Amino acid sequence: MDLGLTALELARIQFAFTVSFHIIFPATSIGLACFLALLEWRWLKTDDPVYKDLFKFWIKIFAIAFGMGVVSGVVMSYQFGTNWSEFSRIAGSVTGPLLTYEVLSAFFLEAGFLGIMLFGWGRVSKKAHFFATLMVAIGTCISMFWILSSNSWMQTPQGFAIENGIIVPTDWFAIVFNPSFPYRFAHMATAAFLVSSLLVVGVAAWHLLKGRRDELVKKSFSLGLWMVLVTSIGQVFIGDQHGLNTLKYQPAKIAAVEGHWHTNHDEGMPLLLFAIPDMQSESNKFEVGIPNLGSLILTHSLDGTVKGLKEYQPQDRPNALIVFWSFRVMVGLGMLMVALSLIALWLRKKQRLYTSHWFHRFATVMGPTGYIALLAGWVTTEVGRQPWVVYGVIRTQDGLSHTVSADQVGITLIIFVLVYAVVFGSGIYYMLKVIRKGPEIVYSDLSEPVGHGHFKTPMRPLSAVDDDLDTTKKGE
Template identity: 85%
Template sequence: MSLGLTALELARIQFAFTVSFHIIFPATSIGLACFLAVLEWKWLRTQDPIYKDLFKYWIKIFAVAFGMGVVSGVVMSYQFGTNWSEFSRIAGSITGPLLTYEVLSAFFLEAGFLGIMLFGWGRVSPKAHFFATLMVAIGTCISMFWILSSNSWMQTPQGFAIENGIIVPTDWWAIVFNPSFPYRFAHMATAAFLVSSLLVVGTAGWHLLKGRRDTLVKKSFSMGLWMVLITSCLQVVIGDHHGLNTLKHQPAKLAAIEGHWETNRDHAMPLLLFAIPDMQNERNAVEFGIPHLGSLILTHSMDGQVTGLKDFAAEDRPNVPIVFWSFRVMVSLGMLMVLLSLIALWLRKQGSLYESSWFHKFAIIMGPTGYVTLLAGWVTTEVGRQPWVVYGVMRTRDGLSHSVTADQVGLSLLIFVLVYTVVFGSGIYYMLKLIKTGPAFLDSLAPEETAGLGHFKTPLRPLSAVDEMIDDETSTTDQNKEKHHD
C-alpha cells in the first residue's frame, strides 16, 4: 500500500488530500452565510420579496456546503492522533487550546442558531430570524479566526518557550496575534467572499446564457459581480502587504515563490513570469521576467535586496517548482477576477450586462476559479513552509508518529480516497444540480412545496432543508422563463 513512499510522505499526502477537500466547503459556507445575511437584511429593509426568494434558494446550497464542511473537518482532527502524534505531544499545548476556542466560541454559536436560520421562517419573528442568520455568519468568521490563528502561529511562531523538548505558551496575546495572522486572516476572509461571489456569478451567468432574464437571475448576477469587484481589488492590496510580511518572517518561502536563487546585492531583482526551477543545480533552467519589477513589488524600491535560496541550507528549502507555480496560478486567476469585474463595470455602463452572451460564458468559466485559486494559495502557503511544521522550530519529520508505518498510512489514504470520492462527490453533484435548477419565484411553486407563504417544509433532519428532487430534469425555474421578465 506504500507505493514506494515513506510514512512521512504518505502522511503529508493524506493530510493534504483531506484538507484540500475540507477547505472548499468552509470557504463556501463562510461567504454564503454573509451573503444570506445581506439578502435578509435587504428584505427586512425593503420588503422586496426578490431578496427573500434568493435567500430561500441560496440557503439550500449553504446547508449542503456547511454539512460537508463539518464532516470533512472532523476527519482531519483524527490525523493529529494517528499520523502526527509527536506534533500533538510537542506543540499541542498551543494548537490544542486554539482549536478548542474555535469549538467553544464558533461551533456552538453556529450550531445554536443554525436550526432557526434553516427552519425558522414563519415560526419566529422576522427580526429574530435575521438575528439567527447574523449569528451563523459571525460564527463562521469566528471559526476562521481561530483556525487561521493556529495555522499562522505555525508559520510565524511567537509567545512560546521550549521546556524539556515541549513547546509551552508564555504569551497568549503574541500567540494568537502572531506576525502573519492579520495578513493571513484578511487574505483568507477575502478569498472566501471571492469563492462564494464567483459561485453566485457563475450560477447566474449559466441561467442568463440559457435564456432566463427574470429579476432573480439579474439580481444575483449584479450583486455577485459587485462583490467580485470589491474583493478582487482588495485582495491585490492585501496580497501586497502579505508578501512584505512573508519577506520579513519567511524569506526562504518568499525566495521559492519568486524562483530567486542569488541574493541581488548589487542589482535589482526581476519579476519572473516564467521559469523552470532546477533544485539540483540551484538555478532556473529557463526563465523570463521583467527587470527591476521584483524589487519594486517586494521591497517597494527599484533596487531593493531580496535574499536568494542559496543563502539557505539545502535542507531548509521548500520544493521550489511547486511553490513557484502554485503562486502563479493563484495570481493569474486573481488578475482574471479583476478583469471580470472591470468588464462588468463597462457592460453596466453600456447597458448590456444581461445581454452579452460572451460575457456570460466568461462568468461561467470563472465560477469555479475561486476554488482553484484558494487551493493554489494554500499549496503555496503549506509547501512553502516546508521542511518545517512549526517554522524554524520543529521540522515536519519530527512531528510524525513513531509507531505509524507506510503500509498503515497508505491503506488509510486509499480508504479516504474511496470514501471521499463517493461521499463528497455525491455532495458536490447535489450542489451542481441545485445550481442547475436555479432560483425560483415563490408563486411559481406548487402549494405543497411552499407549505404556506414564507415557510419551509417542516424538516426532520438538517439536510431536509434541501428539498429539491435533484434528479428531476423538469425544473420549476423553467416556468420562470416565460414570466417575471423585466
C-alpha cells in the same frame, strides 16, 4: 503493500488531500453565510420578495456546503493523533487550546442558531430569524479567526518557551495575534468572500446563457459582480501586504515563490513570469522576466535586495518548483477576477450586462476559479513553510508519529480517497443539481405569502433541500 513512499511522504500526501478537500466547503459556507445575511437584511429593509426567493435558493447550497464542511473537518483532528502525534505532543499546549476556543466560541454559536436559520421560517419572527442568520454568519467568521490564528502561529510562532523539548505558552496575546495573523486572516476572509461571489456569478451567468432573464437571475448576477469587484481589488492590496510580511518572517518562502536563487546585491531582482526551477542544479530553466520589477514589488525599490535560496542550506529550502507555479496560478486567476469585475463595470455603463453572451460565457468559466485560486494559495503557503511544521521550531519529519508505518498510512490514504469520492462526490453532484435547477420565483408573484409570511418550513434536516431535482425545464 509497497507504494515506494515513506511514512512521512504518505502522511503529508494524506493530510494535503484531506485538508484540500475540506477547505473548499468552509470557504463556501463562510462567504454564503454572509451573503445570506445580506439578502435577508435587504428583504427586511425593502420588503422586496426577490431577496426572499434568492435566500430560499442559496440557503440550500449553504446547507449542503456546511454539512460537508463539518464532516470533512472531523477527519482533520483525528490525523493529529494518528499520523502526527509527535507534533501534538510537542506543540499541543498551543494548538490544542486554540482549536478548543474555536469549538467553544464558534461551533457552538453556529450549531445553536443554524437550526433556527434553516428550519425556523414560520416558527419565529422575521427579526429573530434574521438574528439567527447573522449569528451563523458571525460564527463562521469566528471559526475562521481561530483556525487562521493556529495556522499562522505555525507559520510565525511567538509567545512560547521550550521546556524539556515541549512548547509551553508564555504569552497568549502574542500567540493568537502572531506577526502573520492579521495579514493571513484578512487574506483568507477575502478569499472566502471571493469564492462565494464567483460561485454566485457563475451560477447566474450559466442561467443567463440558458436564456433566463427574470429578476432573480439578474439580481444574483449583479450582486455577485459587485462583490467580486470589492473583494478582488481588495485582495490585491491585502496580498501585497501579506507578501511583505512573509518576506520579513519567512524569506526562504519568498525566494522560492520568486524562483530567486542568488541574492541580488548589485542590481534589482526581476519578476519572473515564467521559469522552471530546478532544485538539483539550483537554477532556473527557460526564464522570462521583467527586470527590477521583483524588487519594486517586494521592497518598493527598483534595486532592493532580496535574499536568494542559496543563502539557505539545501535541507532548509522549500520546493521552489511547486510554490513558484502555485503562486502564479493564484495570482494569474486573481488578475482575471479583477478583469471580470472591471469589464462588468463597463458593461453596466453600456447597459449590456445582461445581454452580452460572450461575457456570460467568461463569467461562467470564472465561476469555479475561486476554488482553484484558493487551493493554489494554500499550496503556496503550506509547501512554502517546509521543511518546518512549526517554522524554525519543529521540522515536519519530527512531528510524525513514531509508531505509524508506510503501509498503515498508505492503506488509510486509499480508504480516504475512495470514501471521499463516494460521499463527497454524491454531495457535490447533488449541489450541482440544485444549481442547475436555479432560483425559482416563489413569492414574487404571490399576493399571499406562504406560512405567515415565511417559507414552507421543513420538519427534518434532510428536507431543507426539498425540491424535485429531477424536474427540468423545457429546453434544458
